[in-house]
Amino acid sequence: MTHTQLLAPLMRKNEQQIFERWIAHQLSATTLRSDLMKESEVREQSREFLKLFTDALQAESVDIEAAAWKPVKEMLSGVSRSRAIQGFTPSETASFVFSLKQPVFTVLQTDSSQQPQELIDHIWTISALLDKLGLYTTEVFQQSREAVIARQQAELMELSTPVVQLWDNILALPLIGTLDSARTQVVMESLLEKIVETEAMIAIIDITGVPTVDTLVAQHLLKTVAAARLMGADCIISGIRPQIAQTIIHLGIDLSQVITKATLADALAVAMQRTGSVVTRSPAKS
Numbered sequence: 001m002t003h004t005q006l007l008a009p010l011m012r013k014n015e016q017q018i019f020e021r022w023i024a025h026q027l028s029a030t031t032l033r034s035d036l037m038k039e040s041e042v043r044e045q046s047r048e049f050l051k052l053f054t055d056a057l058q059a060e061s062v063d064i065e066a067a068a069w070k071p072v073k074e075m076l077s078g079v080s081r082s083r084a085i086q087g088f089t090p091s092e093t094a095s096f097v098f099s100l101k102q103p104v105f106t107v108l109q110t111d112s113s114q115q116p117q118e119l120i121d122h123i124w125t126i127s128a129l130l131d132k133l134g135l136y137t138t139e140v141f142q143q144s145r146e147a148v149i150a151r152q153q154a155e156l157m158e159l160s161t162p163v164v165q166l167w168d169n170i171l172a173l174p175l176i177g178t179l180d181s182a183r184t185q186v187v188m189e190s191l192l193e194k195i196v197e198t199e200a201m202i203a204i205i206d207i208t209g210v211p212t213v214d215t216l217v218a219q220h221l222l223k224t225v226a227a228a229r230l231m232g233a234d235c236i237i238s239g240i241r242p243q244i245a246q247t248i249i250h251l252g253i254d255l256s257q258v259i260t261k262a263t264l265a266d267a268l269a270v271a272m273q274r275t276g277s278v279v280t281r282s283p284a285k286s
Contacts, residue, residue: 007122008057014107019050021103031095036086045079045096053100053129062125064132073136080137084144093141097134101127161187163194169201170271171233172264176209184220188227195231202271203228206264208239218253225258234274236260238267 011018026032026042052072059068076097083093104126108119161183166172173191177183191203205224210217225235238261240248248255261267272279 006118007125008054010108010111010122011054011057011104014111015050015054018100018103018107019047021106022046022050022100025099025103026096029095029099031092031099033088033092036083036088049075049079049097050100053133062129064129064136072133076133076137077140080140081144084141085148088141090138090141090145094134094138097130097137101130161190163190165194165198165200166204166268167272167275167277169199169275170204170268170277171195171198171200171202172204172206172268174206174209174264177211179207179210179217179220181220184224187220188224191224192227192231195228195233200233201275202236203233204236204238204264204267204271206238206267207244208241208264210239213244213247213253215251215253218248218251218255222255222258234259236267236270238262238264 023043023046026046027039049072052075056068056072059066061068063069064073079096080093083096105123108122108126161173161175163171163173171191171194173187175187179187191205194200195203205221207213207221213221221237225237228235236259237255240260240262259267259270261270
């Protein structure tokens, strides 16, 4: 029998004792986050992990990639993802696994049925397995945190590119900040959806808040203009400041096929003229 297979009956025989020591250790640790997790949840997760871990020890391999360790990894994946969302740190999450070492070592040392060399082998095996599983929780935690951040960035990007209706058949898309490929896609999707929804004829893309316009930014703008035209709407680019105009000329960027204006007000005036809208001033009331 392998070391893991020899360990399984020892772990199962002392499972309750290990569990109680482990719970006591977790509840007294500095990494305990009682503000984020109830004691009942800690007990439930600990009991499930200890059972799965003991069952997996029946395997002949200490390789956690083996099929026998799949339930253990799936359980830890769920713990890591939930704790990442709850606000735990990577070290606080990994300590859930690492904190099992001391209770197991203590129980194994007090088991009189083991020989010294056998005890050393068992402790080494348990330590190696828990190290691997602890690092696995850190990897899953990091992936989960990155996924949360990416989702939040996407949501912020959508909020930072609002499409507003200025007038009948006239939309405005004020851009603030850098315009990269990812944001261009969001801008394009938001604008096209609004064009379909409102059946707009003119879309004003205001770049007053865009710090610089280089070749890449210009290409992104032209792609958005082309996509809007395919949907039946013409585009006007406003917010062309003197320094941006000089940069566009210096880079040789061709915007001759696009109407450009210095201000959003100028662009709105052109848009209203092209849509046949007229604004008249009423007499001031006395």
